[in-house]
Amino acid sequence: DGGITQSPKYLFRKEGQNVTLSCEQNLNHDAMYWYRQDPGQGLRLIYYSQIVNDFQKGDIAEGYSVSREKKESFPLTVTSAQKNPTAFYLCASSISVAKNIQYFGAGTRLSVL
Amino acid sequence: QKEVEQNSGPLSVPEGAIASLNCTYSDRGSQSFFWYRQYSGKSPELIMFIYSNGDKEDGRFTAQLNKASQYVSLLIRDSQPSDSATYLCAVKLARGSTLGRLYFGRGTQLTVWP
Numbered sequence: 001d002g003g004i005t006q007s008p009k010y011l012f013r014k015e016g017q018n019v020t021l022s023c024e025q026n027l028n029h030d031a032m033y034w035y036r037q038d039p040g041q042g043l044r045l046i047y048y049s050q051i052v053n054d055f056q057k058g059d060i061a062e063g064y065s066v067s068r069e070k071k072e073s074f075p076l077t078v079t080s081a082q083k084n085p086t087a088f089y090l091c092a093s094s095i096s097v098a099k100n101i102q103y104f105g106a107g108t109r110l111s112v113l
Numbered sequence: 114q115k116e117v118e119q120n121s122g123p124l125s126v127p128e129g130a131i132a133s134l135n136c137t138y139s140d141r142g143s144q145s146f147f148w149y150r151q152y153s154g155k156s157p158e159l160i161m162f163i164y165s166n167g168d169k170e171d172g173r174f175t176a177q178l179n180k181a182s183q184y185v186s187l188l189i190r191d192s193q194p195s196d197s198a199t200y201l202c203a204v205k206l207a208r209g210s211t212l213g214r215l216y217f218g219r220g221t222q223l224t225v226w227p
Contacts, residue, residue: 035217040121042201042219043157058214090156100145100205100215104156 003027004105006091011110013078013085021076021108023091032074033092033102036060043090049074050097078110086111116140117204119218126225132189134221136202139183145205146178146185147215152198160200161187192225199223 004025013019023032031050035043045058049068063082068074074093078085088109092102119136126132134148145164149157163169163176163185175188185204189196199220206216 040219043217045214048214097214101147101159101162102203102215103159104149107156 004091004093004103006089006105006108008108009106011108012113013110014113016080018077018079019110021078021089021091021110023074023076023105024072025074025093025105026072027093027095027103028071029093029095030071031094031097031100032068033094034058034064034066034074034076035090035092037088037090046076048097115218116206116216117202117218119200119202119221121219121221123222123224126192126223128192128194128225128227130192130225132192132196132223132225134187134189134200134202134223135184136186136204136218137184138204138206138216140204140206141180141183142207143180143183143204144207146176147203147205148174148176148185148187149201149203150196150198151201151220157201189223192223194225194227197224 007022033048034046044060046064047066049055065077090107091105094100094102117138147162148160150160151157161176163178169176173190177186199222201220202218203215
């Protein structure tokens, strides 16, 4: 089955803790994206990557970090510097940034304990 | 002005009616336009994309693009209760270092009542 897999589905973070959200795709897509969605809000871009070993900050990168060591994987770390991390996190991918038809994973809901 | 704007709704239509969802964008050079459907608690699902002026039809869905007026719309014919969701408009703006990014509107909530 081709697609984008995000895990875990639900995640809880303690004060001062870093947590990592997983995103894996087997679509052979070059570009991958991380979005944050808050209730009643649109999608806000955190980071995106056009190709392996390259990534750019989006609109709300502060308090987050990413890596792109493999084409299939684009994990997002929510650091303790992100003071309001509770949100629905969505990973997406597209064949390329130029041909930017994005498909989404099922998402991870992050809450603070 | 936000890059992509949608009427947040809610939009309520009876079953069988045509639902019309609208989206305006700020960058005249924008090239690609997308409509996503998002059910409550779920992730967005791509419905349609359109690149050229005019209409594009896919089943009960029609996307309409007017680049001169900088708006794109989505028509849903014969609306069904299962169409009740939030519809997100996304635009690929063609400017500078953000080339290739999608900008999303906040979405329009649609309710189709039986």
